Amino acid sequence: MNIGQLIKLERQRQNMKQEYLASGICVPSYLSRIENGLVIPSEDVQQHLLKRLNIPSYALNSTGNEEKLLYFKNLFKSVINSRDKEKAKTLYHDLHVYIEDHPFEPNRLTLLVMETRLMLMLPDYSNEVKSNLTILEEFKKEMNTEQLFYLSTIQGILAYLNNNFRESSEIFNQIFTLIKSYRMEDWEMAELYYISSLSFLSEARYIISIDYVKAALSYFNQEILIERSIECLIILGIAQKSTGVLKDAVITFEKAKDISSKLESSKFNRKIEHNLGACHSLLKNHDQALLHFQNSLKESSNPQDNLLTILNILKEYHKISNVDSAIFWLEKGFQLLKLLPKSSSVFYSNHLEIYQALLEDKKELVPIFKKVLKYFELKEEYKYCSVYSFVLAKKLAEDKQYKQATIYYDLGFNYQLKQLKITSWEELL
Template sequence: MEYGKVLRFHRVKQGLTQTQLADGIISPAYLSKIENDQTVPAIEVLELLYERLGLDFQEASYNHPSKEKLKEWYESIVFKRREDAQQLQEELLQQKETLSNHHLYIFFELFRIRHLLLENQVEEAYEVWEDIRQHKDTFDEEMEFYFHLISGILKYYSTNFDESFQELMEAKNYSSSLELEDWEYSDLFYLLALSTSQANHISASVFYADQALEIYQTHYDLAKSADCHIVQGINYSRLKNYAKSLENFHLARKIAIQTEDIVQLRLVHINIGTLESRIENHQSAIKNYEKSLEYNKESDSNFQALDSLTTIHGLIIEYYRLENKEGCLKWLNEGEKILHSFPSKSYELHFAVYKKVINQSENLEQYLEDIIIPYFQEKKEHVYVIRYAMFLADLLENQRMYKKSSTYLRLAIQLLNKHSHLGGILL
């Protein structure tokens, strides 16, 4: 039993200093050594410290409650069984050990973060994470695994994809010394596939998605298999293997129709639309983008709103490339309606650019130079820096501002050389 970690956990949780806990029992310096597992104190000392913290020393020392229900709860969260997850959480909260036992409390809070994300309570999830990480120096290896995995998910939510990948790799390192179940390994591999795909480590994403898919298929998990096919479709599209990309999207679509998963159907058609746009099949891109919007439902989900904004942005691009001003304005209006309820600075700027282009605004070049390109450079969204830099270079060249034009053309070329999979489609 790691008494020191338990003492430190409960002391910090109760807001006590080492001096306050040690007062009249031992010196603060000696308590510090106990908390850091640098010494093993007498049983009598431990009993007094536990008593001051309101803990039962015998119970805390010899009875380690089972984590089976916690793991059952966590599994229901991972597999998005919302009703089961809610019921199990309520049952766990009725057990006093859940919040009073050091080990159970840490696992409960870590799993609760993922439950909050499942319920789209993102801000509260970050608050719980901030609170639990103050106890990090009391974690064992299993706690470290879940902490890094959950941290990776939170980094992904905040679009820090490289940091997400690093956190998930830390979790993977800890997993080697643990006895995880297959579904936990597949979950880890799938999360790694997502983060590496978004961080543009495409080969790594293909590798991890294949590993996850192999486990999901072994266990006949259709929904998770479809998720993997969507990620692989995106990866192969970026690698310009469009046939392989479409093959994966169609497999995902087939499964989603069978399981009636409208979220997956929406994602499949968004991504097929993006692929068709890449190969300049504009009408097919429009058809798929509009099909994806048919799978929207009444929801306050940030993810659905983001998907809708992404789709509408794609539709605006396609109508612009077809020189269809009416189509552009129609979808600009639809996009602005969504922004009223779900503000997004990035899409606000995208839509503002198209409005200026359609209205032939005189300050378009200045707007791109002073606002748009610096914003996406700061966000490290290289695809948009490339896109807007190339567009600005063309505008400046038409005005015979060749020196300035070449500056932005060089910027786009440098980024294309570094991130060749991104492409540089004009607006």
């Protein structure tokens, strides 16, 4: 990076306007030309700009500390691999101080993308992430492949965290294209495979998710990164469950459970037990499903996690027509609902209201179902819209309300097409 680009980067990092930096030194248009590398500032202008940026003149003589960069990269690798938030916080602080103290460090872009990636692990730094990304976007043309890899990875993770799964998957596809002719380190590829598998899983692209998570799992097993291996097995099991390979999914989750039992931490137990319950439910092993769901409840004190499990227990009892037990868990669900903030509770309350209407055999089902369908349609949760439309249609047909039933069968089919992202019947062929 030339002197103008470094001045621009530091000005933006300090959130300083061009007009303010240029004031009394040069006109803003001249500063703009300096920052874009079109002119080299005179010694006098250069010194005044540095002084306003609170940068000592000797900083210009920085040739870059490659040993320090390697030191930070090794720590960065350890933090990303281990997911250790305390280590992430310490490294972030050390990186931040170093960047502050070495404003004209030639490796500054690499240090900035590493700093930004660490911020994603620290919830208190969401505003700083946006600020850093704005700066980094300005310097994409100056970035090498490694820097672009990290910047794109950050953008892909942010899209995923904001539930923009399609955008996230597109970014990760672009990253794989970007690095085709560049040799990334094994740990970087493992991390890319891992986060890509999560993104594709969320977009219901299960086959590619399975391929990627297996690649990540191979590395984590080789490096004996046990927690990361368990994370991969959980993703793999969910993808297998979603593709209907239920017996393989059970084996995968049991393997994750066995490895997890050797850890002192129980952080994965709830998720593993819940997914084992879901697999056995689909296999119609009702007793085993209920056992795993109730084991899952014992492993968590989080109301939202527990409400999800209670909903699954309720569904299981309803499935086997055990009305008394279903009503018992329905009431448990409504009690737990009070502990959730409204933004989270409304999702579960809509599901519970459907089961309440069915279990209490309410005669006026249509208004209840219409309200629930409207909520899930606004959320674009077409799977629930489709299922509940068919449930209502079946109940209406049983009551000999065939005209109404036909309307909701048709509606359910249309929701199913939306879920599959099909816009014309030819796509079904």
